Amino acid sequence: MTLHDFFAPCPRGLESVLAAELEGLGASSVQGHEGSGRGGVRFRGDWRTCYRANLESRIASRILWRLACLPYASENDVYEATRALPWSDWFDPALTLRVYVAAIQCPLRSLDFITLRIKDAVCDAFRAASGSRPSVDTLQPDMRIHGFLDARTFSLYLDTSGDALFKRGFRNEGGVAPIRENLAAGILALAGWQPGVPLLDPMCGGGTFLLEAAQRSLDIAPGSGRRFAFEKFKGFDPGLWAGVRRTALARQRPPVRQPLFGSDLHGTAVAAARANLSAAGLAEVVMLKQANVLEISAPAASGILVANPPYGVRMGEPERLLVLYPALGSVLKKRFSGWRVYLFSADPLLPKHIRLAASRRIPLFNGARECRLLEYRMVAGGMRGVRRSDEGPLPA
Structure with a gap:
């Protein structure tokens, strides 16, 4: 070997x-x-x-x-x-x-x-x-x-890849300012999300987080619908490749409903997410609805909420966001006790105005843009007494 x-x-x-x-x-x-x-x-x-x-x-x-x-x-x-x-x-x-x-x-x-x-x-x-x-x-x-x-x-x-691996081969609709699929998958990994744990994206846009979670829930290999540059190498071993594909496909589970929930204020975004899930054969796996993030409730007693909230550069409405962020913090405190919340943002205003104490602040990059993944552990009575740490997850 x-x-x-x-x-x-x-x-x-x-x-x-x-x-x-x-x-x-x-x-x-x-x-x-x-x-x-x-x-x-x-x-x-x-x-x-x-x-x-x-x-x-x-x-x-x-x-x-x-x-x-x-x-x-x-x-x-x-x-x-x-x-x-x-x-x-x-x-x-x-x-x-x-x-x-x-x-x-x-x-x-x-x-x-x-x-x-x-x-x-x-x-x-x-x-x-x-x-x-x-x-x-x-x-x-x-x-x-x-x-x-x-x-x-x-x-x-x-x-050896050809097209970038975040191009899974099925996405149709991008939504507004989407993050790439591998960044979404990495954020889910940093959050510690596992299949079977309820996951909610209340600002789902084109549904990138939900698509990645649905594929992982069903053990679908992300590259199973595309080709790779190594297939054109002179040393390519088609028998070995066929065996690798066959083993991966054998692990794939049928598309049944999972505790994955998505919503968005805009009907066009929900339609885009639904189209992307349908293109991947995952329309029945995720529950989608049109809803205002400030009016939703937790779909389970505990779980993980992950979102890429709007920010000033993208939306051009920083004044509106100064109202949205504290209102969002209030909703999370009141309605998501027992949940872990992960907000991915390039907006330095968000952690200042959401009025929650982050237990982790993880530097990440969306392309060249420096961002933060902010973790909030929602416990009864707010975040008082919860230790802050920028070095790793809190003990479960």
């Missing part, structure tokens, strides 16, 4: 839950990158592990196969290291490619020039080996090559 080095990018702040997920999928030597400025997890595994991670990871953005990690001092060093790799062993020159480059503390002047040099090196290697070279496709390339440079080291990766 040959082990390879991989890197799984994820939204920054989700490294710990992604590491735990990858270990559960058979990865070894798992190392998160928390605090590095580059969200993701390194791990080792064979091709079965790679196939499983692509098919079953709910939190990773991609699975990148590391081809090289070398010191460098100039653009020419990057070119020569790339040119020396056996590209024609990995994919056919008839396939299209695109090169992506990211860097932290890189002393070289132009990332665009480095990107060009990597592309030239790959094409030159193919031309020398076979007399032909791949074409560049910046929209839908067959192969994606990722370069990463820090102050002294150059790493090169071949993307």
